[in-house]
Amino acid sequence: MNAETPISLEQRKDKLQGLGCSRKRVEDARFTQGKGNYVDDIKLPGMLFGDFVRSPIGHGRIKSINKEAALAVPGVKAVLTADDLRPLGLHWMPTLAGDVQAVLADEKVLFQNQEVAFVVAEDRYAAADGVELVEVEYEDLPPLVDPFKAMEEGAPTLREDIADKTEGAHGPRRHPNHIFTWEAGDQAATEQALAGAEVVAEEMVSYQRVHPCPLETCGCVASMDKINGKLTIWGTFQAPHAVRTVASLITKIPEHNIRIISPDIGGGFGNKVGVYPGYICSAVASIVLGVPVKWIEDRMENLSTTAFARDYHMTGRIAATRDGRITGLWCHVLADHGAFDACADPTKFPAGFFNICTGSYDIPTAYVAVDGVYTNKAPGGVAYRCSFRVTEASYFIERMVDVLARKLDMDPAEIRLKNFIRKEQFPYTSALGWEYDSGDYETAMDKALKTVDYQGLRAEQKAAREAFQRGETRKLMGVGVAFFTEIVGAGPVKNCDILGLGMFDSCEIRIHPTGSAIARLGTISQGQGHATTFAQILASEIGIPAEDITLEEGDTDTAPYGLGTYGSRSTPVAGAATAMAGRKIRAKAQMIAAYLLEVHDGDLEWEVDRFQVKGNPERHKTMKEIAFAAYNQAIPGLEPGLEAVSYYDPPNMTYPFGAYVCVVDIDVDTGVTEIRRFYALDDCGTRINPMIIEGQVHGGLTEALAIAMGQEITYDEDGNVHGGSLMDFFLPTAVETPTWETDWTETPSPHHPIGAKGVGESPNVGGVSAFSNAVNDAFAHLGLTHTQMPHDHWRVWQTAQRLGLTGQPAAAE
Amino acid sequence: MSKMHVKMTVNGSQVEGLAEPRTLLIHFLREQLGLTGPHIGCDTSHCGACTVDLDGKSVKSCTLFVAQANGAEVTTIEGLAAADGSLHPLQEAFREHHGLQCGFCTPGMITRAYRLLQENPTPSDEEIRFGMSGNLCRCTGYQNIVKAIRAAAAEMAAGKEAAE
Numbered sequence: 001m002n003a004e005t006p007i008s009l010e011q012r013k014d015k016l017q018g019l020g021c022s023r024k025r026v027e028d029a030r031f032t033q034g035k036g037n038y039v040d041d042i043k044l045p046g047m048l049f050g051d052f053v054r055s056p057i058g059h060g061r062i063k064s065i066n067k068e069a070a071l072a073v074p075g076v077k078a079v080l081t082a083d084d085l086r087p088l089g090l091h092w093m094p095t096l097a098g099d100v101q102a103v104l105a106d107e108k109v110l111f112q113n114q115e116v117a118f119v120v121a122e123d124r125y126a127a128a129d130g131v132e133l134v135e136v137e138y139e140d141l142p143p144l145v146d147p148f149k150a151m152e153e154g155a156p157t158l159r160e161d162i163a164d165k166t167e168g169a170h171g172p173r174r175h176p177n178h179i180f181t182w183e184a185g186d187q188a189a190t191e192q193a194l195a196g197a198e199v200v201a202e203e204m205v206s207y208q209r210v211h212p213c214p215l216e217t218c219g220c221v222a223s224m225d226k227i228n229g230k231l232t233i234w235g236t237f238q239a240p241h242a243v244r245t246v247a248s249l250i251t252k253i254p255e256h257n258i259r260i261i262s263p264d265i266g267g268g269f270g271n272k273v274g275v276y277p278g279y280i281c282s283a284v285a286s287i288v289l290g291v292p293v294k295w296i297e298d299r300m301e302n303l304s305t306t307a308f309a310r311d312y313h314m315t316g317r318i319a320a321t322r323d324g325r326i327t328g329l330w331c332h333v334l335a336d337h338g339a340f341d342a343c344a345d346p347t348k349f350p351a352g353f354f355n356i357c358t359g360s361y362d363i364p365t366a367y368v369a370v371d372g373v374y375t376n377k378a379p380g381g382v383a384y385r386c387s388f389r390v391t392e393a394s395y396f397i398e399r400m401v402d403v404l405a406r407k408l409d410m411d412p413a414e415i416r417l418k419n420f421i422r423k424e425q426f427p428y429t430s431a432l433g434w435e436y437d438s439g440d441y442e443t444a445m446d447k448a449l450k451t452v453d454y455q456g457l458r459a460e461q462k463a464a465r466e467a468f469q470r471g472e473t474r475k476l477m478g479v480g481v482a483f484f485t486e487i488v489g490a491g492p493v494k495n496c497d498i499l500g501l502g503m504f505d506s507c508e509i510r511i512h513p514t515g516s517a518i519a520r521l522g523t524i525s526q527g528q529g530h531a532t533t534f535a536q537i538l539a540s541e542i543g544i545p546a547e548d549i550t551l552e553e554g555d556t557d558t559a560p561y562g563l564g565t566y567g568s569r570s571t572p573v574a575g576a577a578t579a580m581a582g583r584k585i586r587a588k589a590q591m592i593a594a595y596l597l598e599v600h601d602g603d604l605e606w607e608v609d610r611f612q613v614k615g616n617p618e619r620h621k622t623m624k625e626i627a628f629a630a631y632n633q634a635i636p637g638l639e640p641g642l643e644a645v646s647y648y649d650p651p652n653m654t655y656p657f658g659a660y661v662c663v664v665d666i667d668v669d670t671g672v673t674e675i676r677r678f679y680a681l682d683d684c685g686t687r688i689n690p691m692i693i694e695g696q697v698h699g700g701l702t703e704a705l706a707i708a709m710g711q712e713i714t715y716d717e718d719g720n721v722h723g724g725s726l727m728d729f730f731l732p733t734a735v736e737t738p739t740w741e742t743d744w745t746e747t748p749s750p751h752h753p754i755g756a757k758g759v760g761e762s763p764n765v766g767g768v769s770a771f772s773n774a775v776n777d778a779f780a781h782l783g784l785t786h787t788q789m790p791h792d793h794w795r796v797w798q799t800a801q802r803l804g805l806t807g808q809p810a811a812a813e
Numbered sequence: 814m815s816k817m818h819v820k821m822t823v824n825g826s827q828v829e830g831l832a833e834p835r836t837l838l839i840h841f842l843r844e845q846l847g848l849t850g851p852h853i854g855c856d857t858s859h860c861g862a863c864t865v866d867l868d869g870k871s872v873k874s875c876t877l878f879v880a881q882a883n884g885a886e887v888t889t890i891e892g893l894a895a896a897d898g899s900l901h902p903l904q905e906a907f908r909e910h911h912g913l914q915c916g917f918c919t920p921g922m923i924t925r926a927y928r929l930l931q932e933n934p935t936p937s938d939e940e941i942r943f944g945m946s947g948n949l950c951r952c953t954g955y956q957n958i959v960k961a962i963r964a965a966a967a968e969m970a971a972g973k974e975a976a977e
Contacts, residue, residue, distance in 0.1 A: 024908055024909065024911075025908065025911065027916065028907065028908040028913060028916075029908070030916075031913055031916030031919045031920075032890075032900070032904040032907050032908055032913065032916075032919060032923060033850070033890065033891070033893075033894065033900070033904060034848070034849070034850020034851070034889065034890035034891045034920040035850070036916045036917070036919075037849075038849075038852065038917065040843075040849075040852070040853065041843075041849035043844070043847075123844075124840070125814075125833065125835065125836070213951065214915070214917075214951055215852075215854045215860060215862055215915070215917045215918050215949065215950070215951045215952075216852065216854065216915070216917045217854075264915075264916065265915065266852070266854075266915045266916070266917030267914075267915040267917060267951050267952055269951070296853075298856045299854070299855040299856055299857065299860075300856075526915055527914035527915030527916070527952045528914070529914065691911050692911070694911075695911045695914060695952075695953060695957060696914075698953055698954030698955075698956045698957065699914060699951070699952045699953050699954045700954075701954055702951075702953075702954035702955070703951070725855075725857055725859075726855045726857055726859035726860060726949075727857060727859065731859075731860075731949050731951065733942075733945075733946040733947075733948075733949060733955075734941070734942040734943075734945045734946050734948075734955040734958070734959065735942050735943055735946045737942075737954055737955050737956075739956055740954060740956055
């Protein structure tokens with residue numbers, strides 16, 4: 001088998017398509033031909049379709065539900081209400097945050113569009129007809145929509161089910177609408193630093209309620225096989241194994257009799273981490289009716305019920321010396337969690353990793369407190385393309401640093417450079433307790449500033465402002481600088497779990513006799529291209545070409561247990577498991593090669609795709625040859641076959657970072673904000689596939705653009721949700737989206753087997769601050785320090801009005 | 814509800830079926846014909862995931878009754894490859910230039926781009942962006958989609974020239 005034509009070392013490396021190459025995606029063949037397999041594509045014999053009756057009001061008591069007319073609709077098979085689920089104990093379900101959530105409204109409705117009844121019919125049209133005819137009588141109760149009023153005396157009690165519970169999942173509750181208080185840092189020392197500071201800047205920074213809004217909504221098909229007692233659920237699950245365990249715990253069906261399958265997923269962005277009433281109702285309906293039941297959200301249901309994000313109102317105080325050295329940071333967050341606390345955070349972190357809010361700066365002392373409250377809004381609080389509340393934290397610090405720079409009359413880039421954690425300080429322990437693994441912030445920032453000609457931009461801005469003063473233009477130029485540090489890759493089992501499940505991840509590899517392989521992971525791609533990139537990691541580890549490695553995820557009957565894909569954890573955790581499993585394969589392969597070459601295994605060295613005898617590379621065995629030998633030779637002391645599995649518990653999080661610069665031109669008479677230029681430098685450690693990294697950055701920046709410049713879900717005072725369709729909720733088209741400039745530095749993670757840190761969410765984390773800083777910067781010379789997002793045309797125009805930039809009368813607030 | 818008899822040409826084949834008049838074209842295509850390439854993303858004709866080609870125009874099949882497509886000629890993503898199975902230059906270009914990630918918008922995106930290039934075989938980037946603005950993508954930020962369409966346009970022009 002040594003008959004292959006000799007090729008050079010470089011050719012052998014290229015053939016692998018391993019780490020660092022822009023390998024084309026293996027997923028694309030099916031997607032470009034319309035052959036993807038998404039959950040709504042699944043069609044099973046006898047399958048029924050479920051649809052929800054939803055509450056038209058934000059807060060009320062259910063007086064009666066009459067199903068009769070609905071049940072008379074041809075094709076309608078069943079109508080489920082809380083009373084039907086109660087005997088099964090499934091009318092409420094546990095949330096990921098230690099709270100409970102009504103599967104179907106139990107006596108009360110707590111937000112508009114809350115699930116009240118589940119109509120099951122032969123097709124989606126009949127189901128919709130049935131939904132129309134379910135009669136529900138409500139008694140209106142006063143809605144609570146302003147989180148700042150949630151804990152006032154006399155505020156309506158929303159959660160009567162837990163009204164007298166003074167202890168919640170995360171400590172004491174001091175009001176019926178209070179969920180938790182969570183603190184980090186040293187309060188006394190921080191208050192002392194503020195009291196003694198030369199300069200203190202203050203601001204209230206709100207991060208509005210938004211929604212991840214993947215193009216595919218949430219849905220599932222539940223199928224109970226009564227003959228073998230097995231429940232199979234295909235669904236849009238970002239964490240299929242966790243769903244299986246949760247499903248087993250709440251239905252009492254043994255876990256081996258539940259199979260969860262995540263087929264192709266049309267984008268997740270955090271929307272598909274949680275467990276939603278539709279999943280439970282479909283499963284119950286399938287168990288009761290004995291046939292498969294499908295439930296697919298429509299867009300309005302998606303935007304108004306499953307998984308909002310953010311809704312953090314952050315009051316900050318930042319202390320500094322007169323020359324701009326930051327000495328302390330204080331923050332209080334009021335977190336609006338809606339009607340149920342369904343935040344998707346690791347158990348011990350009710351405010352996620354918000355305490356990364358000291359950002360990229362060496363701040364000696366800091367304190368943060370977060371109060372979570374209930375309101376009559378949809379539950380959620382998911383990490384929308386970010387790691388658990390990191391976007392909120394990054395936005396907070398990046399706005400606060402700019403606010404401080406204004407107060408000190410310092411340049412925003414200069415104040416950042418002055419306060420950066422220095423390269424030699426890593427590993428760096430922050431005042432709020434995180435150990436940053438690696439970073440080289442100055443190099444990244446210098447490269448960014450040089451590339452965009454920052455000094456030139458500031459000179460141009462000065463000239464443009466003077467021209468504006470002279471009346472030669474009605475446009476203001478803004479330059480936004482943002483530097484972010486993320487915390488991703490949750491996480492070490494010692495402090496990260498979801499519902500008690502440690503947040504490790506896994507990879508199992510089987511090498512076939514002819515030298516190709518299959519690898520299965522506990523994660524699930526939603527567009528990230530795992531089948532492409534994880535095969536690259538393996539190719540480099542085991543010397544089998546990436547194209548000869550099949551990658552499978554998402555089927556709990558076959559994949560090893562893992563916690564899924566969100567929080568940029570796939571590469572830091574499952575990517576590490578992949579490399580480690582590959583190394584186990586290689587270790588066994590070395591023993592096989594030693595046997596075949598009749599040498600001691602210590603006399604062998606690995607080179608690209610083979611083991612060779614040290615000093616005599618002519619004598620070698622390729623991985624392909626070794627694979628065959630594993631299946632056809634009786635090797636003393638070794639089991640046949642070549643397989644490995646790795647469950648990887650990361651020793652630490654990873655800390656990607658980046659420097660972003662955004663240039664905007666604002667028409668003060670219309671509020672139209674043109675993104676003239678956006679430069680993004682990302683450092684995600686070792687780069688696995690530059691093409692995919694660039695694609696992730698483009699996408700994340702576009703989501704950041706959407707959030708900063710337009711996305712918002714609001715509620716009026718009657719509890720009606722606004723922003724619940726794509727007519728109202730801003731998704732940028734190709735026209736609004738600028739052309740992105742991407743760049744990189746590469747600072748590997750010291751604790752990750754291949755040094756990779758994860759990248760998918762960085763551009764959203766850093767991008768929002770850069771846009772917002774640019775808009776605020778455009779008006780800075782007129783005395784503006786901060787305006788709230790989103791910076792849509794209307795709000796920007798209002799800002800211009802307030803600053804007296806038009807002759808027209810000021811608009812009513 | 815009583816059903817009506819509908820007939821149309823889909824991807825070059827005659828098809829017929831019974832459907833309630835209120836049935837949306839997208840549901841007829843996906844559920845009766847099993848053509849699950851076009852997707853449903855918003856139900857309100859904003860996102861374009863359901864885009865198909867109907868009598869030489871791009872339409873959003875989630876906002877069209879199947880009755881309105883009676884007798885029409887419909888092309889979906891499944892009908893873009895050549896009879897010999899070779900992919901359309903747009904399908905090749907989307908892969909080559911990483912013009913897709915989760916793939917959910919891709920069938921509608923490519924089907925729309927197919928019509929755009931019929932309408933304007935040599936579009937500028939600005940014309941591509943405007944011409945594609947009825948199709949939303951949440952993953953790619955459009956940059957590589959624009960690149961892919963530009964590349965496919967060049968490829969198709971070269972192919973045409975070679976054929977002439």
